[in-house]
Every structure is written in C-alpha cells, then in structure tokens.
Amino acid sequence: MSDSDGKKTLGLRGGSRPGNVKQSFSHGRTKNVVVETKRKRVVVPKPGAGKGGSGASPATDGSRRPAGITDAEMARRLKALQAAKAREVEEAAQREAEEKARAEERERRRAEQEAKEREQREAEEKARRKAEEEERKRLEAEEAAKRAAAAPAAEPEKAKSAGPAAGRSAAKPAAQAPRKADREREERGRGGKGRDQGRRSGKLTLGQATGEGGRQRSMAAMKRKQERARQKAMGTVEREKVIRDVQLPETIVVSELANRMAERVGDVVKSLMNMGMMVTQNQSIDADTAELIIEEFGHKVVRVSDSDVEDVIKEVEDKEEDLQPRPPVITIMGHVDHGKTSLLDAIRDARVVAGEAGGITQHIGAYQVTTDSGTVLSFLDTPGHAAFTSMRSRGAQVTDIVVLVVAADDSVMPQTIEAINHAKAAGVPMIVAINKIDKPAADPNKVRAELLQHEVIVEAMSGDVQDVEVSAVTGQGLDELLEAIALQAEILELKANPNRAAQGAVIEAQLDVGRGPVATVLVQNGTLHQGDIFVVGEQYGKVRALINDKGERVKEAGPSVPVEVLGLNGTPEAGDVLNVTETEAQAREIAEYREQAAKDKRAAAGAATTLEQLMAKAKEDENVSELPILVKADVQGSAEAIVQAMEKIGNDEVRVRVLHSGVGAITETDIGLAEASGAPVMGFNVRANTSARNTANQKGVEIRYYSVIYDLVDDVKAAASGLLSAEIKENFIGYATIKDVFKVSNVGKVAGCLVTEGVARRSAGVRLLRDNVVIHEGTLKTLKRFKDEVAEVQSGQECGMAFENYEDIRAGDVIEIFERQEVERKLD
Numbered sequence: 120m121s122d123s124d125g126k127k128t129l130g131l132r133g134g135s136r137p138g139n140v141k142q143s144f145s146h147g148r149t150k151n152v153v154v155e156t157k158r159k160r161v162v163v164p165k166p167g168a169g170k171g172g173s174g175a176s177p178a179t180d181g182s183r184r185p186a187g188i189t190d191a192e193m194a195r196r197l198k199a200l201q202a203a204k205a206r207e208v209e210e211a212a213q214r215e216a217e218e219k220a221r222a223e224e225r226e227r228r229r230a231e232q233e234a235k236e237r238e239q240r241e242a243e244e245k246a247r248r249k250a251e252e253e254e255r256k257r258l259e260a261e262e263a264a265k266r267a268a269a270a271p272a273a274e275p276e277k278a279k280s281a282g283p284a285a286g287r288s289a290a291k292p293a294a295q296a297p298r299k300a301d302r303e304r305e306e307r308g309r310g311g312k313g314r315d316q317g318r319r320s321g322k323l324t325l326g327q328a329t330g331e332g333g334r335q336r337s338m339a340a341m342k343r344k345q346e347r348a349r350q351k352a353m354g355t356v357e358r359e360k361v362i363r364d365v366q367l368p369e370t371i372v373v374s375e376l377a378n379r380m381a382e383r384v385g386d387v388v389k390s391l392m393n394m395g396m397m398v399t400q401n402q403s404i405d406a407d408t409a410e411l412i413i414e415e416f417g418h419k420v421v422r423v424s425d426s427d428v429e430d431v432i433k434e435v436e437d438k439e440e441d442l443q444p445r446p447p448v449i450t451i452m453g454h455v456d457h458g459k460t461s462l463l464d465a466i467r468d469a470r471v472v473a474g475e476a477g478g479i480t481q482h483i484g485a486y487q488v489t490t491d492s493g494t495v496l497s498f499l500d501t502p503g504h505a506a507f508t509s510m511r512s513r514g515a516q517v518t519d520i521v522v523l524v525v526a527a528d529d530s531v532m533p534q535t536i537e538a539i540n541h542a543k544a545a546g547v548p549m550i551v552a553i554n555k556i557d558k559p560a561a562d563p564n565k566v567r568a569e570l571l572q573h574e575v576i577v578e579a580m581s582g583d584v585q586d587v588e589v590s591a592v593t594g595q596g597l598d599e600l601l602e603a604i605a606l607q608a609e610i611l612e613l614k615a616n617p618n619r620a621a622q623g624a625v626i627e628a629q630l631d632v633g634r635g636p637v638a639t640v641l642v643q644n645g646t647l648h649q650g651d652i653f654v655v656g657e658q659y660g661k662v663r664a665l666i667n668d669k670g671e672r673v674k675e676a677g678p679s680v681p682v683e684v685l686g687l688n689g690t691p692e693a694g695d696v697l698n699v700t701e702t703e704a705q706a707r708e709i710a711e712y713r714e715q716a717a718k719d720k721r722a723a724a725g726a727a728t729t730l731e732q733l734m735a736k737a738k739e740d741e742n743v744s745e746l747p748i749l750v751k752a753d754v755q756g757s758a759e760a761i762v763q764a765m766e767k768i769g770n771d772e773v774r775v776r777v778l779h780s781g782v783g784a785i786t787e788t789d790i791g792l793a794e795a796s797g798a799p800v801m802g803f804n805v806r807a808n809t810s811a812r813n814t815a816n817q818k819g820v821e822i823r824y825y826s827v828i829y830d831l832v833d834d835v836k837a838a839a840s841g842l843l844s845a846e847i848k849e850n851f852i853g854y855a856t857i858k859d860v861f862k863v864s865n866v867g868k869v870a871g872c873l874v875t876e877g878v879a880r881r882s883a884g885v886r887l888l889r890d891n892v893v894i895h896e897g898t899l900k901t902l903k904r905f906k907d908e909v910a911e912v913q914s915g916q917e918c919g920m921a922f923e924n925y926e927d928i929r930a931g932d933v934i935e936i937f938e939r940q941e942v943e944r945k946l947d
C-alpha cells in the first residue's frame with residue numbers, strides 16, 4: 120500500500136473513503152484499498168441477524184407462525200422473542216458503548232496523529248512515521264486478509280450464533296446476512312453518510328459490530344482476497360494462454376523487453392534486481408541476461424540479430440533476362456561558382472538560377488531529362504560534395520557518372536580537386552565540362568593541362584576522360600555534353616530489374632509542414648508503387664503518394680527515377696536506403712532494430728549525447744576552444760552540408776562544435792540546448808516558432824537566420840576567430856642607459872639615463888638589462904625630463920626614470936623600452 124493511500128485515509132476521513140470502497144466493489148480494483156489501524160477483534164456477535172430479529176422477523180414470524188402453532192407455543196415464543204429483543208437491546212447498547220469508545224479512541228488517535236503531523240513537518244520525520252505506519256498497516260492488512268479467508272465460512276456461523284438470540288425464526292435472515300452486509304457496505308460506500316448511519320444504528324452488520332476498524336479491515340481483506348483470487352485466476356490463465364515468442368537481439372532495453380513479453384516493466388526490473396542487476400527501465404541488458412528473464416516469465420526466447428531481421432530485404436540476385444537498361448544517374452560536381460547550377464538549369468532548360476538566394480545550390484534536387492537522341496538521364500543536384508560523400512558513407516552509391524564542371528576562366532580550384540578525389544574514391548567515371556567557354560578569359564587548354572596534374576587525362580590529351588566545352592549561358596556545347604553522358608552510360612551498360620520490390624536511396628528528406636515527412640528517393644532497382652510498404656533507414660512507411668520531378672503525382676517509379684515519397688513515419692536522412700517489404704510489421708521491425716543499433720553504436724562510441732558529456736569532452740581538450748552551435752535547416756542535405764562545412768572550420772586551437780543539427784523549425788528544445796551550452800542557433804531557411812522565439816529572447820539565446828550557406832560559414836568563422844586568443848605582439852621602442860643613480864626622498868631610487876635609441880615612453884613596459892641579461896621587467900613609476908613629468912623622451916636626451924616596485928638599479932644598466940600590442944587573428 121502506498122503512502123498516498125495512507126495519507127488519503129487520514130486526510131479524507133468520512134466522505135471519500137467509502138467512495139474508495141465502493142469503487143473497489145464495482146470494479147474489483149485494488150487501487151484504493153483502505154486499511155484502517157484499528158484494534159483487532161475476531162469474535163463478535165452477528166448483528167446482521169439482529170436486524171432481522173428486531174424488524175422484519177417478528178412480522179414474518181407473526182404472519183407465519185399462527186398457521187400451525189398453539190397459542191401457548193406462540194406466547195412462549197413471543198416471550199422468548201421479547202427476551203431476545205431485550206437482550207438485543209442490551210447488546211446493542213453495549214455495542215454502542217463499545218463503538219463510541221472506539222470512535223473516541225479513533226478520534227483521539229486521529230487528533231494525535233494530526234497533531235503529530237503538524238508538529239513533525241520535517242520531511243525526515245514524516246517519512247519515518249509514514250514508513251512505520253505503512254508497516255503496521257501492511258501487517259494488519261495481512262491479518263485482515265487471513266481473517267477474510269475465514270470470513271465467508273465464519274459469517275454464517277456467527278449469524279447462527281446470533282440466531283438463537285433472535286429466535287429460530289432468524290435463521291433465514293441470518294443466511295442472508297453476509298450478502299446484506301455486503302450490500303450495506305456498498306451502500307456505505309456510495310455515500311459519506313454511511314459511516315454516520317452505521318454508528319447511529321450500531322447493530323446492523325458484522326462490520327459495524329466489530330467497530331469501524333474491524334469493518335474496514337474485513338472489507339479490505341475481502342477485497343484483497345477477491346483480488347488475489349482474480350489475479351491468480353487471471354495470472355494463470357494469462358500464462359497458460361499467452362506464451363510469447365520474444366524476439367531477442369544482442370542487446371535490449373529493459374522496457375522494450377517488458378513490452379515484448381507484455382509484462383510490466385516494474386516486474387522485469389524487479390526480477391533483474393533479484394538477479395543482482397540494478398538497472399533502470401531505460402538501460403540495455405545483454406541477450407543472455409534477457410534470456411534468463413524471459414524464461415523466468417515463462418516466455419519463449421527467439422534470438423535474433425540485426426541481420427536476421429534484415430533478412431527479409433536481402434537482395435535477390437536478378438536474373439540476367441529480367442534486367443533492363445536503366446537511365447544513368449549523373450551528379451554535377453565542381454568548384455563553387457563554376458556553374459554547376461547554371462549548367463543543370465541549362466540542361467533542364469529551366470531557369471531557376473535567378474530565384475536562388477545567393478546563387479548557391481540549396482537543395483538536393485533530382486531531375487530527369489531526355490536528350491535529343493531520346494536517352495533519358497537522371498541528374499542529381501547536390502549542395503557541394505559533402506552530400507555526395509555522406510551519402511556514400513551511408514552506403515548509397517547513387518551516382519553513375521560525375522560531370523566535373525571547371526570554369527574555363529578560373530581553371531582547377533580546390534573544390535575541383537576535391538570533386539576529382541570524391542569521384543575517384545567512389546569509382547565513378549567522370550566527364551569534364553569546361554564551362555563558361557563564352558567568356559573572353561576562357562582558357563580551356565589551361566584547364567586540360569591542370570587536370571593532367573591531378574591525373575585526369577582528357578581525350579584531348581589522349582586520355583579516356585571525355586571533355587566538352589560548354590557554356591551554361593549561351594547553351595553552347597550542351598547537346599555534346601548530353602551525348603557524351605549518353606555515350607558514357609552506354610559503356611557502363613546500366614541495368615536494373617523493374618519487376619521487383621523497389622530499392623532506392625534518399626537524396627533528400629524534409630519535414631514538410633503540410634505533408635509530413637517527405638523524402639526524395641531515387642529508385643535504384645525495382646519499381647516503387649503507391650501503397651508499397653517500405654523501410655528507409657530508421658524510418659518506415661507506406662507510400663501514400665509519389666510525386667515526380669515535375670510535381671506530378673505518379674502511381675509508380677521505376678529504376679533511376681527520382682520521386683518524392685509521402686507516407687513516412689519520420690524523416691530519414693540523405694543516403695538512407697529504401698527497401699520495400701511485404702508487411703508493415705517487417706518494415707517497422709527493421710526500422711526499430713536499426714534505430715536501436717544506431718543508438719547502441721553511438722553509446723558504444725561514447726558519442727556525446729548529453730550536455731554534461733559534451734562539456735566533459737570539451738574540458739578534456741583544454742587547449743582547444745570550442746564554438747558550440749546548433750544548426751537547423753530546411754532540408755537534410757543543407758543541414759549536412761553545413762555541418763560538414765562547420766567541421767572544417769578551425770585549427771588546433773579553435774574549432775566549431777555542432778551540438779545538434781536537424782531539419783525543421785527552430786523549437787524550444789533547440790533553444791534549451793543552445794542556452795545550456797551557450798551556443799547560437801543557426802537557422803538555414805528555417806525560422807524559430809513563436810515559443811522558441813520567446814524563450815530565446817528570455818534566455819538571451821542568439822538566433823541567426825541564413826539563406827546562403829557561405830554567409831553562415833563566414834559568420835561562424837568570424838565568431839570562431841573571436842575565440843582565438845589574440846596574439847600579443849611586442850614592439851621594441853627604445854633603449855636607455857643608466858648613467859647615475861640618485862636617491863630621492865618620497866620617490867626612492869631614480870636612474871639618471873640617456874635615451875640611446877628610439878624613445879622612452881612613460882606608459883611603456885620596461886626591462887632592466889645587466890650585461891644583456893634581463894633582471895627585471897615592469898613599468899615605470901616616473902619619467903622625468905629635468906623637473907617635469909613627461910610622457911615621452913626622445914633619443915639623445917637625458918631623463919630620470921624610476922621603476923615601479925623595483926630599486927636594484929645600477930649605473931651601466933640598460934633599460935629596454937617596449938610596447939605590447941594585441942593582434943586579433945583570423946581563421947582562414
């Protein structure tokens with residue numbers, strides 16, 4: 120029984136307690152069992168019979184007896200009845216007295232307790248008392264339970280024992296007594312007046328006869344007994360009925376284990392404790408421990424591993440005859456401003472460049488175009504190379520061909536080299552598009568020559584990398600580029616089986632306000648249909664709608680077709696692989712396993728998950744200053760691009776730590792995290808919701824909005840630069856030689872000097888050199904020219920100098936005069 124129950128009893132005496140009782144009777148719940156601390160009394164007269172005797176029975180007797188009974192007999196019986204009545208009255212009085220005494224005793228105790236409570240407000244005291252009380256109650260409850268076990272049998276007996284007193288005629292009412300008692304308990308339960316009523320009549324039920332305490336006890340006991348019986352029955356039934364096959368991975372969170380067994384978490388934790396394992400419901404336990412628990416609860420263990428769960432989506436090798444040609448998937452890469460977006464738009468013949476903020480590619484888009492010769496090409500537009508790499512690191516190799524854009528007027532730049540390396544690492548063939556060929560400064564041969572240095576040998580240099588001179592602006596060479604791509608695709612002999620369950624890769628994903636999580640998926644094999652059930656990374660769903668690159672709803676998407684998929688349960692990440700499964704259970708199971716596996720992996724890697732951990736980690740590297748930031752972006756691709764850019768900022772003294780990055784509006788949670796770690800929140804094409812804005816204002820959390828990644832990067836760089844400890848530069852400004860030393864009262868030793876080089880400055884720092892050894896460094900107390908205190912003395916002039924807090928000066932010592940300057944440094 121819990122504290123609160125005990126409290127309730129004390130606090131809500133009268134009205135609410137009977138309420139509890141009633142509830143327990145009608146619903147059979149144990150929740151509000153009330154066990155009062157009352158004296159124990161086991162053997163008592165059965166007053167249930169009394170009522171029958173004094174009220175209904177005589178009338179019944181009177182109307183019944185005359186049928187076959189003599190007057191004498193009748194009179195005798197009436198006499199006996201009267202005697203019984205008298206005795207009963209006596210008994211009733213006695214009971215009443217007893218009851219009163221008991222009530223008084225109760226009252227007294229309550230008063231005592233209340234007084235005590237008032238006195239002992241201290242938490243400790245209270246807790247102790249409560250514990251004692253609880254213990255007492257539990258003991259009594261047990262006793263009551265014991266009593267109750269005997270009660271059904273005992274009550275008729277008691278009724279019988281009361282019966283003779285009321286005459287034999289009481290037999291029938293006596294038999295009803297237990298039920299009547301119950302009914303009355305119920306009645307009492309229904310309203311607060313039950314108790315008063317009971318006290319007034321004081322002779323109606325066993326419970327009343329034994330005093331309220333007794334009644335309460337027996338009620339509680341009854342209830343408990345019933346409950347126990349019910350639990351027993353239900354428990355055994357349940358155990359017999361539902362032996363669950365519990366899927367058990369290598370590790371499992373306690374609450375999940377309980378969930379899978381359909382057992383209560385508390386029970387599971389308890390049995391773990393019994394095994395000597397002190398774990399909370401949120402902790403993971405290993406499979407061996409879990410197996411013991413599962414067996415203890417009588418369920419069946421089904422050991423699974425991640426790979427087992429994923430088996431349902433294991434790839435089936437496509438038969439050669441099932442394979443059909445599929446369009447190539449092309450990624451355009453290159454240095455910033457070399458014209459990636461322009462080129463893609465030119466190819467699509469759609470000019471969205473102007474509308475794009477800052478001209479930087481913001482979203483990962485995917486589009487299909489058909490060349491003049493009828494070849495279909497799927498283009499991916501990525502924000503830089505980060506997405507390409509991070510997608511690859513997630514196992515999604517979507518790109519078949521890389522088009523490397525190099526501006527003919529700018530030639531090979533750092534990101535060009537990066538792109539080359541990415542493409543090489545991925546083993547993806549390249550086609551070089553020498554862009555901006557329309558520009559007067561265009562020098563395509565310089566581009567070819569420089570590419571050579573990076574082992575990209577174009578055809579013009581007798582290599583095998585196709586190169587095409589293009590202009591995204593004039594459209595020159597675009598057809599050639601497309602044909603070059605088509606040719607490359609032909610060489611690659613790209614094939615897929617459209618007639619199988621779809622598999623694809625997430626190119627971008629976002630949480631759309633109206634549509635929920637939306638993922639742009641490039642189907643890689645099979646065909647994705649509306650209504651398909653799928654798992655994608657740690658998410659799963661059922662295709663509610665498919666929208667193609669032209670914004671049209673489609674019913675299906677085959678190999679190399681990019682589509683927006685609606686109907687996800689959460690937002691996946693770019694690079695996540697989508698697999699269609701047969702059932703939703705499978706999909707969910709896989710998603711959950713992946714989620715758990717990812718969690719475990721993070722935990723195992725000791726990844727900073729809590730702020731404390733973050734702080735601790737930051738402290739480990741005390742020499743490194745960190746600029747913590749939070750990043751929220753409109754799409755996953757942008758978030759990733761920003762995070763990767765952030766990771767690159769800094770040196771061995773300063774670095775940027777992205778505490779959290781995510782997709783969607785800036786929320787209060789973000790602000791909370793930002794506040795706790797003193798981080799600004801960077802919103803990229805997203806805004807803070809109202810509550811987040813308010814909280815941020817209150818707590819002084821800075822929110823910055825951006826729509827151009829480079830602006831964001833620049834700002835963070837500037838902020839990080841602020842963390843660089845400013846470099847202290849020392850400038851030498853002069854030398855002076857001590858000619859003589861005077862003692863001046865009130866000032867101390869003063870050096871008569873000649874400034875030999877530069878200037879002597881009053882505010883400057885000074886060093887005392889003796890034989891070229893620095894013997895003191897400090898500041899000047901005075902700088903005098905003749906009698907006047909001056910700020911500066913030029914070279915060749917004599918002056919008087921005295922050091923602050925230093926007197927050991929001698930003729931012949933040299934004074935070096937210098938100034939310090941703090942130089943702000945910048946990250947490049």
Ligand code: GDP
Nearest residue numbers: 455456457458459460461478554555590591592
């Ligand atoms: P991205 O950063 O690689 O995506 O480059 P953008 O497509 O945003 O282009 C950067 C700038 O170069 C824009 O101002 C374009 O108008 C310009 N540009 C792109 N292609 C050409 C081209 O072929 N000729 C000329 N003259 N300008 C171009």
Ligand code: MG
Nearest residue numbers: 460478479480
């Ligand atoms: Mg761009």
